Amino acid sequence: xxxxxxxxxxxxxxxxxxxxxxxxxxxxxxxxxxxxxxxxxxxxxxxxxxxxxxxxxxxxxxxxxxxxxxxxxxxxxxxxxxxxxxxxxxxxxxxxxxxxxxxxxxxxxxxxxxxxxxxxxxxxxxxxxxxxxxxxxxxxxxxxxxxxxxxxxxxxxxxxxxxxxxxxxxxxxxxxxxxxxxxxxxxxxxxxxxxxxxxxxxxxxxxxxxxxxxxxxxxxxxxxxxxxxxxxxxxxxxxxxxxxxxxxxxxxxxxxxxxxxxxxxxxxxxxxxxxxxxxxxxxxxxxxxxxxxxxxxxxxxxxxxxxxxxxxxxxxxxxxxxxxxxxxxxxxxxxxxxxxxxxxxxxxxxxxxxxxxxxxxxxxxxxxxxxxxxxxxxxxxxxxxxxxxxxxxxxxxxxxxxxxxxxxxxxxxxxxxxxxxxxxxxxxxxxxxxx
Amino acid sequence: xxxxxxxxxxxxxxxxxxxxxxxxxxxxxxxxxxxxxxxxxxxxxxxxxxxxxxxxxxxxxxxxxxxxxxxxxxxxxxxxxxxxxxxxxxxxxxxx
Numbered sequence: 001x002x003x004x005x006x007x008x009x010x011x012x013x014x015x016x017x018x019x020x021x022x023x024x025x026x027x028x029x030x031x032x033x034x035x036x037x038x039x040x041x042x043x044x045x046x047x048x049x050x051x052x053x054x055x056x057x058x059x060x061x062x063x064x065x066x067x068x069x070x071x072x073x074x075x076x077x078x079x080x081x082x083x084x085x086x087x088x089x090x091x092x093x094x095x096x097x098x099x100x101x102x103x104x105x106x107x108x109x110x111x112x113x114x115x116x117x118x119x120x121x122x123x124x125x126x127x128x129x130x131x132x133x134x135x136x137x138x139x140x141x142x143x144x145x146x147x148x149x150x151x152x153x154x155x156x157x158x159x160x161x162x163x164x165x166x167x168x169x170x171x172x173x174x175x176x177x178x179x180x181x182x183x184x185x186x187x188x189x190x191x192x193x194x195x196x197x198x199x200x201x202x203x204x205x206x207x208x209x210x211x212x213x214x215x216x217x218x219x220x221x222x223x224x225x226x227x228x229x230x231x232x233x234x235x236x237x238x239x240x241x242x243x244x245x246x247x248x249x250x251x252x253x254x255x256x257x258x259x260x261x262x263x264x265x266x267x268x269x270x271x272x273x274x275x276x277x278x279x280x281x282x283x284x285x286x287x288x289x290x291x292x293x294x295x296x297x298x299x300x301x302x303x304x305x306x307x308x309x310x311x312x313x314x315x316x317x318x319x320x321x322x323x324x325x326x327x328x329x330x331x332x333x334x335x336x337x338x339x340x341x342x343x344x345x346x347x348x349x350x351x352x353x354x355x356x357x358x359x360x361x362x363x364x365x366x367x368x369x370x371x372x373x374x375x376x377x378x379x380x381x382x383x384x385x386x387x388x389x390x391x392x393x394x395x396x397x398x399x400x401x402x403x404x405x406x407x408x409x410x411x412x413x414x415x416x417x418x419x420x421x422x423x424x425x426x427x428x429x430x431x432x433x434x435x
Numbered sequence: 436x437x438x439x440x441x442x443x444x445x446x447x448x449x450x451x452x453x454x455x456x457x458x459x460x461x462x463x464x465x466x467x468x469x470x471x472x473x474x475x476x477x478x479x480x481x482x483x484x485x486x487x488x489x490x491x492x493x494x495x496x497x498x499x500x501x502x503x504x505x506x507x508x509x510x511x512x513x514x515x516x517x518x519x520x521x522x523x524x525x526x527x528x529x530x531x
Contacts, residue, residue: 001455002510002515003458003515003518003525004455004456004457004458005456005458006515006519007458007459007519008458008519008522008523008524008525009458009459009460009523009524009525010458010524010526010527011524011525011526011527012526012528012530013482013526013527013528013529013530014528014529014530015529015530018530027452028452029452029455030452030453030454030455031455031457033457034457035457039529043476043477043478043479043482043529044477045478046478046481047481048484048485051478051481051482051485052485052488052489054482055482055485055486055489056489067489067493070486070526071464074460074461074464074469074524074526075460075461075462075463075464076460077460078456078457078459078460082456082457083456083457084454085454085455085456086452086454087451087452087454088451088452089451089452090449090452092444092446092447092448093444094444095441095442095444096441096442096443096444097441098439098440098441099439099440100437100439100440101437101440102437104440108445113445113446121440121442122442122445123440123441123442123443124441124442124443127443145447150508152449152450152452154446154447154449154450155447155448155450156447157448159443160443160445160446160447160448163444163445164445166443167445235445239445239446239447240446240447242446242447242449367477368477370477371475371476371477371507372506374475375475375503375504375505375506375507376506379505379506
């Protein structure tokens with residue numbers, strides 16, 4: 001659209017499953033008649049001959065020859081709508097019209113303001129009580145969110161965050177954590193076709209102040225704080241960013257169980273190593289929430305036992321090479337690694353970096369490595385440029401040290417660990433700022 | 436009659452949308468310079484190259500220049516400036 005604005009007629013070609021999304025984005029950018037042409041999905045994995053057939057075939061959305069969509073898009077004269085663009089304002093009132101509880105529940109569900117489980121209706125009294133959880137003013141702007149980089153940002157206040165916290169069933173004491181998550185700028189409802197979820201890790205004194213679970217069952221439904229903070233983060237993400245609606249503001253092909261809730265705390269007391277937030281420059285007395293945009297996979301194991309090196313190597317190789325793992329270790333496992341000479345998390349991370357290797361051919365054949373790292377390699381960005389020079393069968397490193405994270409969590413009922421897709425982006429936010 | 440209550444709207448505040456005009460269209464593509472922009476999604480280079488070949492075979496009077504964005508999902512101001520400087524039109528693909 002920037003090219004159009006600069007006077008260059010432009011046609012954007014999309015796979016047909018993105019038609020609604022493409023129209024929606026164009027409308028939200030004030031240019032609803034943007035010229036678009038569509039080919040069938042998929043493009044990925046198709047041969048040159050098959051893609052040529054797309055070009056010589058039919059545009060499944062515009063219902064004409066594909067090439068006619070392209071050439072017509074550049075040459076068809078503008079009409080009044082093209083010249084006018086579309087200006088509009090959308091209001092979201094502070095309060096909805098009065099209605100019965102049943103009707104309001106139905107309205108929230110039909111408008112996709114819920115996760116389809118029952119919510120607590122955000123009455124004025126409940127929201128006022130929630131706001132007692134922070135010293136910040138109700139009308140203070142907290143931040144902006146959007147489901148993906150090509151959508152517009154929506155803005156929100158402390159009160160709007162409190163509304164969603166009420167809906168999730170959270171307690172006022174949790175509000176600083178929820179505000180910090182909202183302020184992060186990281187959505188818990190990313191639109192990515194890869195079905196990203198956002199994994200959230202809480203560190204510092206607030207874990208105990210609000211009763212978060214970092215012991216038995218910490219990653220499961222065994223804590224009011226973990227459960228409702230995570231749910232609040234999901235609800236506020238979808239509602240404050242302008243929605244999370246399939247084909248418009250959500251395109252995750254399979255979805256992700258972790259989108260319901262992936263919020264937990266580190267077992268700092270039982271860990272033999274420094275807490276995650278201290279690794280990243282915070283003080284032990286600081287309270288933080290760390291957000292990992294990923295959550296695609298989980299690999300499970302026990303130990304460390306005699307063959308742990310083989311198990312860990314195979315598990316790391318099973319991880320997605322674009323997405324380094326969060327390695328969540330029960331305290332028993334963490335102490336087992338200390339017994340094997342790993343005195344810091346970093347030493348174990350360095351071991352993982354050294355041993356997580358794939359043949360270069362396999363690494364570069366990964367869809368997201370191809371889409372995101374390959375252009376960087378061609379532009380000379382390291383380490384990707386050097387990795388691209390490797391022979392096809394050469395074993396190359398899958399991850400940089402900063403791609404792998406180690407967290408200690410669990411209740412010591414079993415020496416278990418998980419590798420959870422962590423994602424390429426880590427954002428750490430102060431909770432104390434939002435008390 | 437059931438009791439009614441008032442509750443908060445849970446949505447954030449959307450930005451105002453300012454309408455933008457499309458650029459004037461071309462009368463035809465003969466003698467024009469058209470940039471074919473590979474947006475770097477997996478296999479889009481193959482698609483864009485096939486489109487370049489199609490133009491070469493069917494509209495040889497059009498100067499089609501295939502270029503690559505610097506990175507996926509990241510604005511490339513240098514490439515935009517180049518297209519604006521000497522391009523008559525642009526085709527971007529493929530959005531996945």
